Amino acid sequence: MKSLVKIVAAGAAVVAATSLAACGSSGGSGKQTASKDIRLYVSGDVNEQDLWAKALIPGFEKANPGYKVHLTFDEHGVNDTTQLAKLGAAVKTKRDYGYDVIDTGFVPSAVQGNLLAKPDSSKLPNMAGISQDLLPPVKGMAVPYRGTAVALAYNTKFVKNPPKTLDALLAWIKAHPGKFTYNSPNSGGAGGGFVTTVVDKYVPAGPRKTMTNTYDKADEKYWKDGLATLKGLKPSIYQHVYPNGNQAVLDLLGKESIWMAPAWVDQTLSAQQAGTMPKSIKLTTITGPTFPGGGDYLGVPKNDGRIAAADKLINYTLTPDAQAKVADVMSGFPAIDITKLPAALQKKFAGVANPTFRQGYQTNLSNDLNQQWQSNAA
Numbered sequence: 001m002k003s004l005v006k007i008v009a010a011g012a013a014v015v016a017a018t019s020l021a022a023c024g025s026s027g028g029s030g031k032q033t034a035s036k037d038i039r040l041y042v043s044g045d046v047n048e049q050d051l052w053a054k055a056l057i058p059g060f061e062k063a064n065p066g067y068k069v070h071l072t073f074d075e076h077g078v079n080d081t082t083q084l085a086k087l088g089a090a091v092k093t094k095r096d097y098g099y100d101v102i103d104t105g106f107v108p109s110a111v112q113g114n115l116l117a118k119p120d121s122s123k124l125p126n127m128a129g130i131s132q133d134l135l136p137p138v139k140g141m142a143v144p145y146r147g148t149a150v151a152l153a154y155n156t157k158f159v160k161n162p163p164k165t166l167d168a169l170l171a172w173i174k175a176h177p178g179k180f181t182y183n184s185p186n187s188g189g190a191g192g193g194f195v196t197t198v199v200d201k202y203v204p205a206g207p208r209k210t211m212t213n214t215y216d217k218a219d220e221k222y223w224k225d226g227l228a229t230l231k232g233l234k235p236s237i238y239q240h241v242y243p244n245g246n247q248a249v250l251d252l253l254g255k256e257s258i259w260m261a262p263a264w265v266d267q268t269l270s271a272q273q274a275g276t277m278p279k280s281i282k283l284t285t286i287t288g289p290t291f292p293g294g295g296d297y298l299g300v301p302k303n304d305g306r307i308a309a310a311d312k313l314i315n316y317t318l319t320p321d322a323q324a325k326v327a328d329v330m331s332g333f334p335a336i337d338i339t340k341l342p343a344a345l346q347k348k349f350a351g352v353a354n355p356t357f358r359q360g361y362q363t364n365l366s367n368d369l370n371q372q373w374q375s376n377a378a
Contacts, residue, residue, distance in 0.1 A: 036067045038309050041099040043077035047270060047330045048103070055325040060316045069313065072099065080106045084113075087301055091115050097301040100310040103145075107297040109363075111141040116299040119143055123311040126318035129336040133357035134295035136212065142297040145317040146332035149293025149355040150193035151283040153253055153263040162260070165288040166201055170229065172260070173236050179259040181238040181249060184378070186370040188246035193292045194262040195373055196360055199226025200289050215364040223372060230377035242378065254278060262291060265352050269331035284351045293357040295335065 042052055049071075057069045074080070084106045090097040091114075102110075110116050118141055121127050127143060134144035152169065154162045158179075163169040173180045183191035200208060202225040211219050234240060238258050243249050246267060252258045254277050263283070271277035285291070298317065300310045316322055320341065323334040327345045338346055338353055346353065360366060 035306050036309055038067065038069045038101060038306065038313050039072070039099045040069050040313070041072050041074070041083065041102045041104060043074035043080055043083075043104040046075060049073045049075070051326065051329045051332075052103070055329045056317060056322055059322060059325060060313055063316060063321075064312060067309065067312065074104075077105055080104055084109060087115050088113060091302045094303050096303065096305065100300065100304050100306045101313055102299050102301065103296065107142050107299045108137050110299055110301075111138045115302060116141050117302050117304060117307060119300070119314075120311065123308070124315045124318075126315050126336075129318065129340075131335055131337075131357065133293075133355075134335060136359060137294060138297050138299075142299040143314050143318075144295035144297050144335045145314070146323075146326045146335055147293060147295045147355065147357055148264055148266045148333060149352065149357060150190050150197075150262050150291035151265050151268070151352045151355075152260065152286055152291070153250075153268050153281055153283055154260040155253065155256060155278070156280045156282050157256075158259040162282075162284050164284070164286055166197060166286055167288060169286055170198075170233070173233055176259065177236040178238050180236065180261060181243060181252060181258055182262050183245055183249050184242040185373055187244045188249075190246045190249060190262045190264050190267075191242065192366070192370070193360070195230060195369065195377075196366075197286075197289055197291050198230050199223045199369065201229070202226045211361055211365055212359045213362055215362050217368070220365070220368060220372070223369065227372060227377045230373065234377075250277065253281060265333065265349070265355070266331040269348060273331065282351060285355070290356050290358050292360045293333075293355050294359060295357065296332070 040052065042048055052071055057071060060069060061067055074083070083104070087097050087110060107116075119127065124143065130144055131147065134147055138144070152162060163172050182194040185192035185195045199222075203211070203222040207219050207222060210216070238252065243252065246264060249261045250263060250268065250271060253261050253263070254271070265283060268277060268281065268283060272279060272281065298314050300307055300314075304310065318336060320336070323336050324341050324345055326332040327334055327341055327348065331348070333349070333355060334341055338349065361369060
């Protein structure tokens with residue numbers, strides 16, 4: 001899972017990359033070659049490596065004889081900052097970056113730095129089927145091929161009628177002390193999504209829309225009531241402390257130490273598929289507002305000489321066959337209409353089949369919110 005977490009981690013590097021890009025070419029690609037070799041850079045968790053190496057790449061190469069994808073994988077994105085700077089330098093000097101397609105958490109940062117080639121919809125016809133909720137963070141400069149979202153995970157052994165609104169959830173937490181928790185927002189996107197949702201209850205729609213992409217510290221005045229609400233929940237939080245990381249919360253849920261928590265949909269379903277999460281754990285969505293979500297994006301560096309081959313790979317990832325692999329292998333939301341997937345895979349997402357992919361905050365605002373939560377609500 002890169003969305004909402006990896007993007008923040010790469011945020012600091014985009015400043016340097018942007019300044020590098022500003023000195024170079026502002027558009028176009030390098031000289032095209034007829035190569036059918038595609039150099040793919042992927043960073044993230046091992047399940048993302050498995051998705052590409054065991055499912056998407058074999059499927060693409062079978063559907064496109066003669067094409068060969070060469071995968072470079074960076075576990076947990078430890079080199080993302082270095083790679084983003086390298087991409088910025090390549091754009092500045094109009095040199096080859098070394099990769100033709102990137103699937104990494106710094107793609108939105110590369111978009112901000114003007115480092116990617118604009119997708120050509122005429123060469124990517126399958127883009128027409130993408131969920132529109134996934135497009136705003138990349139401003140049409142990268143292609144979402146899967147989504148993920150935070151949902152409300154609950155144990156059906158103890159919770160028969162889960163809350164359907166944020167107000168009902170807040171009331172449930174206070175009525176069932178010790179049976180709910182969330183991870184600290186700086187340790188994972190599930191807890192961060194819960195914090196964002198609570199403060200967003202009090203943020204007017206106009207400023208909230210601006211805060212998705214623009215950093216204005218003055219807008220942080222709208223967080224006061226939400227942070228107070230979060231502080232008021234602490235007496236009802238499990239053991240009055242916040243777990244470190246998304247997985248720590250799922251572990252508590254699986255052991256029945258708690259009955260309910262915010263969780264990533266793909267992480268929860270993958271755990272159930274692996275047999276490490278009880279089948280009694282179900283997922284649902286809430287409104288007023290909804291939990292946030294987002295996409296994982298594929299980008300093509302500027303000046304790349306193999307855009308035709310890169311487009312062919314990206315377009316394949318948006319086919320029903322590839323999207324079914326995304327849903328099956330790593331429980332990722334399809335970027336296309338879920339009804340185009342086999343019935344068994346549609347059933348897998350029961351309760352959360354139609355996520356809104358509500359966007360989180362701009363990187364600096366997200367960092368500030370984490371700090372304010374630590375100071376005023378933890």
